[in-house]
Amino acid sequence: MKGSWFSMLEIEHHKNIERVCLTILFGVGLLRLINLGFLDLQAWDEALYAVRAEGILLFGGLIDQTPFSIGGLYSSLHPPLYIWLTSLSFVIFGVTEFAARLVSAVFGALTLVVIYQLGKELKNAAVGFVAALLFGLNPFVTFLARQGQFDTTMVFFLSVAALWFLKTDAKGKTLPAVYSGLAVGAALMTKLFVGFGIPLTFFLWKVFHPGERVFPWRLFFVSIGAMVLVAVPWHAYMTVVRGFGNPIFLLDASAVLERSLYGVEGNVKSLEWFYFVNQLLVLFPLGLFWFAFGIYEIFKNRDRQWSFPALWFLVFFVVFSLMRTKLSVYVLPMLVPASLIGAKAIMEFAQDDRPAKMTALLLGATGLAFLWSSSQAWRNQTKAILTDILQAHAPSSSILLSIAPFAILFVLIAFLSFLIYRNDLIRPMRQVLPLALIAPAFLMSFYNIIGYDLHQYNDGAADLAGFIARKQPAGIVVVGFDRNPQLTFYLEGADIGWRNDIEVRRIAPPAHRAEFRSWLSEQVSDLPSETLVIVEKDKIVRYEWVTTEESTPTDFIMVFDSRRYAVFQRPLTSQLATLNPRGLLSPTRSFGKE
Numbered sequence: 001m002k003g004s005w006f007s008m009l010e011i012e013h014h015k016n017i018e019r020v021c022l023t024i025l026f027g028v029g030l031l032r033l034i035n036l037g038f039l040d041l042q043a044w045d046e047a048l049y050a051v052r053a054e055g056i057l058l059f060g061g062l063i064d065q066t067p068f069s070i071g072g073l074y075s076s077l078h079p080p081l082y083i084w085l086t087s088l089s090f091v092i093f094g095v096t097e098f099a100a101r102l103v104s105a106v107f108g109a110l111t112l113v114v115i116y117q118l119g120k121e122l123k124n125a126a127v128g129f130v131a132a133l134l135f136g137l138n139p140f141v142t143f144l145a146r147q148g149q150f151d152t153t154m155v156f157f158l159s160v161a162a163l164w165f166l167k168t169d170a171k172g173k174t175l176p177a178v179y180s181g182l183a184v185g186a187a188l189m190t191k192l193f194v195g196f197g198i199p200l201t202f203f204l205w206k207v208f209h210p211g212e213r214v215f216p217w218r219l220f221f222v223s224i225g226a227m228v229l230v231a232v233p234w235h236a237y238m239t240v241v242r243g244f245g246n247p248i249f250l251l252d253a254s255a256v257l258e259r260s261l262y263g264v265e266g267n268v269k270s271l272e273w274f275y276f277v278n279q280l281l282v283l284f285p286l287g288l289f290w291f292a293f294g295i296y297e298i299f300k301n302r303d304r305q306w307s308f309p310a311l312w313f314l315v316f317f318v319v320f321s322l323m324r325t326k327l328s329v330y331v332l333p334m335l336v337p338a339s340l341i342g343a344k345a346i347m348e349f350a351q352d353d354r355p356a357k358m359t360a361l362l363l364g365a366t367g368l369a370f371l372w373s374s375s376q377a378w379r380n381q382t383k384a385i386l387t388d389i390l391q392a393h394a395p396s397s398s399i400l401l402s403i404a405p406f407a408i409l410f411v412l413i414a415f416l417s418f419l420i421y422r423n424d425l426i427r428p429m430r431q432v433l434p435l436a437l438i439a440p441a442f443l444m445s446f447y448n449i450i451g452y453d454l455h456q457y458n459d460g461a462a463d464l465a466g467f468i469a470r471k472q473p474a475g476i477v478v479v480g481f482d483r484n485p486q487l488t489f490y491l492e493g494a495d496i497g498w499r500n501d502i503e504v505r506r507i508a509p510p511a512h513r514a515e516f517r518s519w520l521s522e523q524v525s526d527l528p529s530e531t532l533v534i535v536e537k538d539k540i541v542r543y544e545w546v547t548t549e550e551s552t553p554t555d556f557i558m559v560f561d562s563r564r565y566a567v568f569q570r571p572l573t574s575q576l577a578t579l580n581p582r583g584l585l586s587p588t589r590s591f592g593k594e
Contacts, residue, residue, distance in 0.1 A: 028132075028133065033105055036102065036105055038454050046100065046101075047489040049082065051069070052083050057090055062084070064242070068493075068496070075485075079192060101148040104145055104149065117163055130346055132339075138284065139448055151329050158197070164177075164179040165198065172219070180198075183198075188231040192250065195231075197319070201315050268326070279328050282372070293358075294342060295313070297345070309341055312336075350434060359421075368413055381399050464560060464562060475503040476494070479507055479533065479536065480539030482508075482539075533568040535567075536564065537565065
């Protein structure tokens with residue numbers, strides 16, 4: 001018997017309910033705009049692309065932003081569609097954190113509608129609605145939709161391309177093929193190479209599950225032609241102008257081989273092949289086991305229609321797993337097909353179409369996955385205990401004590417799942433199964449938006465920029481490795497030559513942390529008092545924060561302090577009497593925060 005939730009979601013027969021569901025999706029999309037201007041732009045991708053977009057407004061270079069981008073080709077090699085849209089956002093709303101993130105938030109919201117349509121195309125509107133909520137309320141997805149970087153926009157175009165490839169197969173007409181190619185082209189104009197995953201998925205799908213029609217070569221090439229029209233001009237221009245005609249310039253300059261075989265930028269993970277399995281467990285806990293059951297059923301039953309999203313997932317999972325360079329953001333393209341397949345399984349269980357034992361097992365596994373994903377500290381402690389056991393060492397009492405709450409909750413969830421099954425409570429639970437899985441995701445995302453985001457990412461960069469504007473120093477010395485896009489954005493490009501009213505130079509610290517203070521004291525010993533020394537406290541040793549005590553140069557005082565930045569200045573004689581024990585000027589004399 002169909003549960004009440006499923007009956008309500010028979011949307012294709014109830015247009016009013018469909019409007020309600022689309023309104024709900026619209027509301028979920030609008031959540032992404034709440035507090036979107038939170039401080040600060042993050043230190044790498046967000047600020048990197050914002051600087052590039054602002055550079056277009058200042059210097060032109062609509063096609064090629066290499067001359068004014070951070071690191072030249074390092075950041076200008078990514079295709080510019082997202083950058084163009086961000087520049088337009090800056091024109092309309094000003095160069096702000098809100099405007100830098102708006103494009104990503106808008107496309108993140110639009111992706112929900114596309115997933116809804118994909119669900120309708122694959123099965124029915126009920127599956128589409130649940131899949132859109134499962135994806136759209138996922139805290140990780142919500143976080144990325146509120147970040148000013150390419151990935152959310154790219155996933156929108158990937159999803160649109162997948163939808164039109166399905167329509168191409170269903171209708172056998174030219175126009176859907178054109179639309180699919182245009183969407184793939186837009187994905188390729190958002191991020192290098194990743195867009196090829198959808199045509200590859202369609203090709204494999206038609207080879208292994210051809211259906212009633214022979215392979216639609218004509219339509220496939222129509223799609224490729226539309227893709228070429230959108231993507232090739234910019235790629236060809238960069239190959240000729242920056243690569244001097246080298247046909248493999250983009251592959252070489254983007255370090256595809258190095259990323260695949262060796263890993264770059266410290267992003268080689270110890271889990272290797274299992275990295276994305278763990279990431280799915282951590283980032284998709286409420287849908288993972290329903291997805292796993294669903295994909296098993298798809299291949300077991302040789303379900304042609306649903307093998308398309310299954311192959312979509314596997315193409316991205318296998319390719320990214322083979323690469324040595326791994327980042328959690330690579331999971332995002334996998335989560336669209338995973339949400340669709342998970343929603344299909346959830347709705348089948350909600351219909352009473354599956355055994356009670358399997359329902360209880362999946363509910364219990366979902367609860368345990370949610371528990372595992374809830375705390376990085378618990379995960380680290382569990383791994384430490386397992387490592388000790390494998391090495392025949394007894395875990396320390398402190399670790400066992402700290403992991404006790406996790407162990408208690410783990411046993412409690414397993415016991416509750418057993419009780420639900422033994423007491424025949426599965427049937428009433430089926431009716432609210434989708435809601436039970438979606439509600440925790442909503443609560444977590446809403447908490448992050450209204451609370452967590454407001455303080456978690458505030459490095460003090462915006463405050464530092466205001467302090468420097470008031471202080472108007474003669475020069476600035478920045479201490480830290482490599483480059484810092486966040487500082488570049490908030491200093492309005494002063495460190496990369498955009499401004500001539502202030503001199504900014506960067507010095508790299510020694511490899512050994514213990515030598516830092518004496519080295520810095522020597523480096524700045526002859527600086528005039530009008531020069532500020534900015535220490536990036538997290539850039540001395542990657543992933544490790546440097547304390548104020550070990551970064552204060554001799555004969556300097558701290559005049560500004562934040563989570564990420566400490567600013568020092570040689571004091572005037574009249575200031576020496578106003579120092580507090582930390583080396584800060586007294587609050588009445590300091591421009592920064594204590």
